[in-house]
Amino acid sequence: MRQPLVAGNWKMHGSRAENASLVRSLLDLVRAESRAEVLLCPPFPYLWEVGRLLKDTDVALGAQSVCAEPHGAFTGEVSAAMLKDVGCHFVLVGHSERRQIFGESDSLVARKFVAAQSQGLVPVLCVGETLEERESNRTLAVVSRQLDAVLSVSGVGALAGAVIAYEPVWAIGTGRNASPDQAQEVHAMIRGKVAALDATIAASVRVLYGGSVKASNARELFAMPDIDGGLVGGASLKADEFARICAAAD
């Protein structure tokens, strides 16, 4: 049985004061006996402080990106060891905003995946197609290519300790989520692709859906057989909304 995971990706939002109030409200609202695992991914400068606020709770801490290199002259970058040092357990790799706005290639994402695992962080590998790719029937090919980039470097064994997030680019921040059937189709393809290499890993790897997840659509998305929770952007900045999404994953 896969434990559902609901991750809040705060992106470049928040302040020390806003974070403290968001986390406090969230900790009041997220049910302690919840079956779902909950993860918060604040911006780098707030990781340590948010980590302190989450201390002795069941809510995990993650970062939004990581450098592929272990250390050295890489101005502006943050290493996996640093993330581990400030209390992170997870890190997003290959978020579509990193791929699209900051030009991260499949091979760079694969190296970041390796860097994260080398420090014991759980990578959340984000994959997903653009609208143009979907409309030209290339969704499965694109997602498959993004997965292959990691599989060819790390092997299927690496997925045993990882999370995959399917996030159609056209659904991110647009208010237009993939329908449960559209998402399930891609999730099943992802799991099938992993199963062709290793059935046990395929059965255990968590595949999250991301892209305009809200309290009003979370339950029907999470009810699909291959959707194991969500990666939530905008709606993770509202404690009440995010807590309802977490409850929907129970």
Ligand code: PGA
């Ligand atoms: P959204 O973002 O929920 O605001 O669509 C999801 C994401 O980018 O992870």
